[in-house]
Amino acid sequence: MRPRGNRVSQLQITNAGLDYRxxxxxxxxxxxxxxxxFANIDGQDESAPIDPNTLIPENIVHTEPVKAVSRIDGNAIVMSAVMGYDVGDxxxxxxxxxxxxxxxxxxxxxxxxTALQSKTKTTGEVYGNYSSKSIVWRSQNIAAQLNITLSALPWQVQVGEFVSAAEFAAHDHSQYLEKTAFNTLLPxxxxxxxxxxxxHNIKDSNEYIAPLLGLDDAELQNNDWFSVRASYGQPVIKQANTDAAKFKRLADGAIDTQVTIVADDKNERVFVYNVTDNVWEF
Known part of the structure; x- marks a missing residue:
């Protein structure tokens, strides 16, 4: 894999995309x-500007259905795909x-x-990785022009390549953030x-219990959330008791009583409470 150095990823809305809008x-x-x-382009410079007339390349290595197309605000939408542990290599x-x-x-x-990235799947006892990819399209009134009304979910808009923490905090995410003391750095x-x-940044392989109650010991509310990143170890997130919310993986709909964060997988996982199904969706 080529060292990333000071290179940065590039994003380009194509002319065909503008015509489609x-x-x-x-x-x-x-x-x-x-x-x-997804493609592997030999000799690509990920920091070079992208031709707005570019077409779908021939050397596609994978395609993934879109998981969500949502609005951040009237002038920004986010398109997301999720590749689960069954996708690769x-x-x-x-x-x-x-x-x-x-x-x-x-x-x-x-x-x-981008710089070269690897997507691996779980095979036997060898764990693969899990990846979500989002592309933000910013343009005046883009949400209305494309008829996008669904509000962006936290897992779609995270600190990453194209959406900064400051940009995230500046958007109206009151349905998720109105009770929290977020600052502009989202620490x-x-x-x-x-x-x-x-x-949460977890640094061990201990078991952790998902919240059983909401703020002030009230019942959990729809869209209550927390996130987890394992910077070391292989922690386990468990339901509080047998009647508490289980965990639902959106990539394939699987439901379980616990979630194991695979060792060396340092991606952030956002868990959002679905009050109708009494599950933490991630």
């Missing part, structure tokens, strides 16, 4: 952003969001170039217990 706004197409494509340094038109033509609407905390509205 205009067609949706005019009523000639219905918003149908269907999947992400392949390397990639390019991925793009693709829309499917009414005539089944596929249109590359957005492109990201991680290291503490012995998991608590709502905190980003």
């Amino acid at each position: 205009n067609a949706v706004f005019a009523g000639d197409e219905v918003q149908n952003i269907t999947h992400f494509a 392949f390397d990639y340094n390019w991925y793009g969001a693709i829309a499917t038109k009414a005539n089944n033509e596929q249109i590359l609407i957005a492109v990201v170039t 991680f905390v290291t503490q012995p217990n998991i608590s709502l509205f905190n980003r």
Whole structure:
């Protein structure tokens, strides 16, 4: 793998994407952003500007259905795909969001170039990795133009390549954050217990209990949340008791009484409470 150094990833909304947006706004197409494509482009410089006329490359190594297309605010939407532990093995340094038109033509609407990354799947006792990829499209009135009304979920908009912590804090996420003391840096905390509205950095392989009650010992509310990142060890997040909320993995719908954060997987996991199903979704 090539050292990253000072190189940074690039994002480009394509000219075809702009034309597609205009067609949706005019009523000639219905918003149908269907999947992400992943490719390994030999010799790519991930810090170089991306040609806005770029097309879907031939050397695709994987495609993944879009998990969510949501609005951050009226001028920004986020498109996301999730690759679970059953996806792999392949390397990639390019991925793009693709829309499917009414005539089944596929249109590359957005492109990201990165340093080489690996996606591995779990095989036997060898654990793979789990990855979510999001592309943010910022443009005046883009949410209305593409008829996007669903609010972005916390796992879609995290500190990462294209959405800074300050940008996240500046958006209206009151449905998730109104009870928390977030500051503009969205800091991680290291503490012995998991608590709502905190980003936890875990440094051991201990068992942790998901919150049983909401703030002020009230019942958990829809969209209450917490997040976990394991910087060391292989911690386990468990339900508080047999009647408490279980955990639902959105990638495949699997439900269990505990979640094991795989060793060396340092991705942040955001758990959002679904009051209807009494589960922590992640």
